[in-house]
Amino acid sequence: MFTLITGRWVSELIYIAAKLDLADRLKHGPRTAEELATSAGVQAPTLYRVLRALASFGVFAETKGRRFKLTPLAATLQKGVSGSMHAAALMLAEKYLQDAWAELLHGLKTNEIPFFKAHGVSMFEYLEKHPEDLKVFGESMTSVSAMENTAIAAAYKFSGIPNLVDVGGGNGSLLATIVKANPKMRGVLFDQPSVIARAMQHHYVTARGIAERCTLESGDFFEAVPKGADAYMMKRTLHDWDDEHCAKILANCRAAMGEKGKVLVVDAVIAPGNAADRGKLLDIQMFIIGGRERTKEEFAKVFRSAGLKLTRVVPTKCPLRIVEGVRA
Ligand code: SAH
Numbered sequence: 001m002f003t004l005i006t007g008r009w010v011s012e013l014i015y016i017a018a019k020l021d022l023a024d025r026l027k028h029g030p031r032t033a034e035e036l037a038t039s040a041g042v043q044a045p046t047l048y049r050v051l052r053a054l055a056s057f058g059v060f061a062e063t064k065g066r067r068f069k070l071t072p073l074a075a076t077l078q079k080g081v082s083g084s085m086h087a088a089a090l091m092l093a094e095k096y097l098q099d100a101w102a103e104l105l106h107g108l109k110t111n112e113i114p115f116f117k118a119h120g121v122s123m124f125e126y127l128e129k130h131p132e133d134l135k136v137f138g139e140s141m142t143s144v145s146a147m148e149n150t151a152i153a154a155a156y157k158f159s160g161i162p163n164l165v166d167v168g169g170g171n172g173s174l175l176a177t178i179v180k181a182n183p184k185m186r187g188v189l190f191d192q193p194s195v196i197a198r199a200m201q202h203h204y205v206t207a208r209g210i211a212e213r214c215t216l217e218s219g220d221f222f223e224a225v226p227k228g229a230d231a232y233m234m235k236r237t238l239h240d241w242d243d244e245h246c247a248k249i250l251a252n253c254r255a256a257m258g259e260k261g262k263v264l265v266v267d268a269v270i271a272p273g274n275a276a277d278r279g280k281l282l283d284i285q286m287f288i289i290g291g292r293e294r295t296k297e298e299f300a301k302v303f304r305s306a307g308l309k310l311t312r313v314v315p316t317k318c319p320l321r322i323v324e325g326v327r328a
Contacts, residue, residue, distance in 0.1 A: 013054050014077070015093035018086050022051075022060070023070060023077035030067035083147055087139035092285075096126065096133060100288050113290035123240070123289040128194055138198055141236065142171045148318040149177040152235070152266055155316035158182050161262075163229040165190055167221055167253065168237035169199075172214075174266075175233075176204035179213055186213045188226050193218040221249045227256045235266035235320070239282075240291040243302050250306035254327060263303075265323040268293045269313055278319055299323045 017023065020040040025031065033048035040047070051068050054060050060074045070078075076085040091097070096119065103114035115123050127134040158164070158178050165188040166175040172189045179187040189196070189205050196218040200206060205214040217226050222245070225232060232253035238246045253263050268279030270293050283293035294302070300310040303325045314322040 010057060011089075011093050013050055014059065014089050016050060017054060017059065017074070018077050018089035020047075021079070023074050023086070024079055026060070026068065026070045026074070027078065030063050030069040032065065032067050036068070084143045087136050087143055091133075091136050091140040094133065094136070096130070097288070104284075104288065107287065114288045115290065124192065128192065131194075134194060135198070138171055138195065142173050142202070145170070145173050145235075148235075148316075148320055149174045151316045151318035152320065152322065153178045153181050156264070156314055156322050158185065161185060161231045163231075164188070165226050165229040165232050165253075165256075167225050167232050167234045167249070168240075169233075169235075170195060171202045172199045172205040172216070173202075174235055175214065176207060176210060179205070179210045180207075187215075188229065189214065189216045190221070190226055191218060192220070221252060223252070225249075225252050225256045228258060229256070229261065230258060231262040231264055232257060233264040233266060237267075238265055238291075238302075239267050239286050239293050240289060242290060242292065243298075243305070246302045247305040250303065250308055250325075254307050259327075261327070263308060263325045265299065265325070266320050267323065268319060269299065269321040269323060270295045296323070304328065 020042065022036060022040070025036055025039055033051055034044045037044035037047045048066070051060050052062065055062050055068065058071055058073050059077075060068045061071050063069050075081065076083060077089060078084060079086045099118040100115040103117040106112065106117055107114040113122070115126070119126050127137055152174060159182050162184065163186050164175070164178065166172070167190050169175050169189040169191055175187045175189050179185050187205065189199060191199065196216050199216060205211070205216065219225070234249070238249065241249070250263060268277070268282065270277060270279050270283065272295070279293045286292050296310070296313055303310045307328050308325040309328040311324045311326055314324065316322065
């Protein structure tokens with residue numbers, strides 16, 4: 001129980017390691033706390049204590065001469081490596097999110113959205129006004145996505161979809177993976193203007209071989225989504241919203257899609273029982289920002305309120321599932 005209670009301290013230390021780029025500074029071999037402190041611009045004696053505490057959890061390891069080296073866990077805190085957790089370590093512990101977590105009890109008592117109580121705006125409105133946080137948020141989603149994209153692309157028969165819109169598609173790495181794997185498919189990346197502007201710089205959907213089959217469109221999915229596609233995919237997007245908002249997004253997809261159109265919601269699907277499931281904890285983070293993770297029955301209910309019918313839930317080799325829906 002004490003380990004669980006102090007879990008917050010550990011994530012705070014991991015945040016510091018990410019903030020000071022400690023893993024990147026150890027890329028070329030072990031270094032002392034003094035060397036690391038000089039290059040990171042912090043106090044060496046305290047940095048030694050931070051590293052020693054982290055090493056007790058397998059994040060970095062102390063070797064001879066009081067030098068610290070990377071371990072497999074610490075290596076994930078490097079920037080730009082496959083499966084990098086650097087941006088996630090920053091984003092999930094940033095002060096603006098911690099301030100929102102501090103309102104969890106208030107949220108439980110009043111059902112007010114904790115993020116709203118802390119900042120007076122929704123998380124996405126907040127990010128639009130804080131470009132540095134938006135950048136880290138985008139990087140965090142992209143690095144988590146990198147581990148999921150191939151699993152999602154392989155799990156579903158995307159070849160039967162000539163035109164696919166990724167609604168709230170972020171940087172476009174998932175759409176790029178799917179379009180690349182399906183040579184006849186055309187894709188549309190749809191998101192908020194600032195995200196689309198950034199997606200152009202990321203070059204996922206503008207990469208050679210797929211650029212001519214991909215377009216980028218910006219807008220507000222509560223207003224409308226691009227018209228006439230065969231399927232509308234939403235990954236880690238509906239979980240940001242309550243049922244009412246999700247129904248609106250889905251109804252806009254329904255209105256935009258062709259007669260035989262489909263919606264493909266890619267999210268955690270919570271199973272009954274006590275089994276460990278990362279989605280159950282992420283669900284609380286979603287409560288903090290006004291969203292939720294859903295069970296199959298809960299998805300079926302939001303689908304119904306948008307005039308859609310849940311047809312099946314397709315498992316993938318990652319923790320997410322594909323929830324398919326058609327016109328009811
Ligand atoms: N699908 C991506 C990103 C998920 S985060 C991935 O899995 O990595 C949710 C996305 O919804 C963000 O990119 C955010 O910018 C977008 N979004 C939030 N509100 C929006 C709105 N009103 N209209 C369009 N996109 C929106």
